[in-house]
Amino acid sequence: QVQLMESGGGSVQAGGSLRLSCAAYGYPISDTCMAWFRQAPGKEREGVAAMYTGGGATYYADSAKGRFTISQDNAKNTVSLQMNSLKPEDSAIYYCAAVFSGPYGCIGRWPRDAGFGYWGQGTQVTVSS
Numbered sequence: 001q002v003q004l005m006e007s008g009g010g011s012v013q014a015g016g017s018l019r020l021s022c023a024a025y026g027y028p029i030s031d032t033c034m035a036w037f038r039q040a041p042g043k044e045r046e047g048v049a050a051m052y053t054g055g056g057a058t059y060y061a062d063s064a065k066g067r068f069t070i071s072q073d074n075a076k077n078t079v080s081l082q083m084n085s086l087k088p089e090d091s092a093i094y095y096c097a098a099v100f101s102g103p104y105g106c107i108g109r110w111p112r113d114a115g116f117g118y119w120g121q122g123t124q125v126t127v128s129s
Contacts, residue, residue, distance in 0.1 A: 002026040002118050004096045009123030012086055016127070020081040022096030022120060029053050029072060033099050033106040034079040036070065037113055038092035038125075047111025048094070049081060052101065059110055063089075086127045096120040 008020040020036065035050035049070040050059045058070055069082040079096065097116035099109055109115030 002098070004098060004118055004120035006094065006096045006120040006123040008080075009094060009125050011126040011128065014087055014127055014129050016086050017082070017084045018086065018125060020083065020094055020096075020123060020125075022079045022081075024077050024079075024098065027100075028074070029077050029079060029098070030074060031100075031102060033101040033109050033116075034070075034072070035097045035106070035110050035116060036079075036081045037095045037097055038090075039095070039122075040089075040092040043092075045095070045113050047113070050106045050110035051079065052105030053079070054101075054103065055105060057105055059106055061111065083125075086125075088127045088129045091125060091127045093122040094125050095122045 003025040005023045031054035036048040039045040051070045053072050067085045072079050098118040099116045
């Protein structure tokens with residue numbers, strides 16, 4: 001059974017940093033498109049960052065470029081999201097998502113949440129001004 005479990009959320013002041021981790025259970029993350037999405041109250045879920053673990057290609061939303069970094073640790077079977085220079089508008093529930101993509105990676109998948117078949121339960125990130 002495939003499971004994704006996020007950790008690392010919390011509350012920080014604007015300008016601070018947080019590191020989110022997504023641990024995958026039941027399958028190896030290699031050759032997979034892994035992504036982070038977020039959803040703020042009253043807003044649609046949006047893609048934040050993604051990476052193809054088979055080749056290392058990464059993708060970022062404009063709002064995340066230059067501040068967030070997605071990375072993988074195959075030994076720990078995890079994908080992380082380092083978030084720096086956080087802003088109040090980054091406050092949301094952050095979700096880890098995965099799809100067994102094969103060599104096509106994240107192409108045609110991210111940033112559409114419909115392109116991902118496995119989801120974690122989410123972790124809250126709150127950034128205060």
